Amino acid sequence: MSPRIAFAAVLASAGLMLHGAALADPPPGKGKNRGQAGTAESSTLVRAGISVEAVWQIMGETGVPRGGYKPLPPGIAKNLARGKPLPPGIAKRYPPGAMVGRLPVHPGYEWRIAGTDLILVQIGTQVVADVLKRVFE
Numbered sequence: 359m360s361p362r363i364a365f366a367a368v369l370a371s372a373g374l375m376l377h378g379a380a381l382a383d384p385p386p387g388k389g390k391n392r393g394q395a396g397t398a399e400s401s402t403l404v405r406a407g408i409s410v411e412a413v414w415q416i417m418g419e420t421g422v423p424r425g426g427y428k429p430l431p432p433g434i435a436k437n438l439a440r441g442k443p444l445p446p447g448i449a450k451r452y453p454p455g456a457m458v459g460r461l462p463v464h465p466g467y468e469w470r471i472a473g474t475d476l477i478l479v480q481i482g483t484q485v486v487a488d489v490l491k492r493v494f495e
Contacts, residue, residue, distance in 0.1 A: 403441065406478050406488040407462040413476060413493050420456040427494040430473035438472055444484045448472050 417424060430438065430448060437445040444450065451471040452458070461469055467487055470477050476493040477486055 403480065403485065403487040404464045404467060404478070406476075406490055407464070408490070410490050410493055413461070413490060416457055416460045417493075420454070420460065422454050422457045424494055427471065427474045429492075429495075430475070435473065435475075438475065438477065438486060438489060440486055440488055442486055444472070444477075444479060444486060 414424065416422075429435065434445050434448055438448075449472070453461070453469050453471055453476065458469055464478065464487075466481055467478050468481055470479050471494060474492050474494040476490040478488040479485070480487055
C-alpha cells in the first residue's frame with residue numbers, strides 16, 4: 359500500500375470516528391432535549407389532585423379573596439414548572455390556614471402561593487410538584 363493511500367485511509371477512519379462522536383447523545387440537561395432532563399424525576403412527583411375551579415369554590419366558602427396578588431415577572435414565571443426547583447428570589451407565601459385545611463394533603467409536600475399561582479412543593483428539595491395557574495387573579 360502506498361503511503362498516500364495509507365494516509366487517506368487514516369484520514370477517512372478518523373473522520374468516521376469524529377462523525378460517530380458528533381451523533382452521540384448529549385449529557386443529561388444539555389443539547390436539544392434539555393427540557394426532558396427532569397421528566398423522569400418529575401414523574402415521581404405527586405399531582406395537586408384538585409382543579410382551579412375547585413380551589414375557587416374553596417376560596418369562596420372560606421372567604422379568601424381571589425385578587426390582590428401580582429403576577430410573577432415573565433422570566434421567573436417561565437421557570438416555575440413541574441419538576442423544576444423553585445426559582446430563587448420569588449416571594450413565596452403560604453395560603454391562608456382555612457384554605458389549606460380544605461386542599462388535598464400530600465405527605466412531604468406543602469402548598470405555596472407564587473405570584474397568582476398556587477403551587478405544590480416538595481418540602482425537602484423545594485421542587486415544584488404541580489402548578490395551578492392564575493388561581494389568585
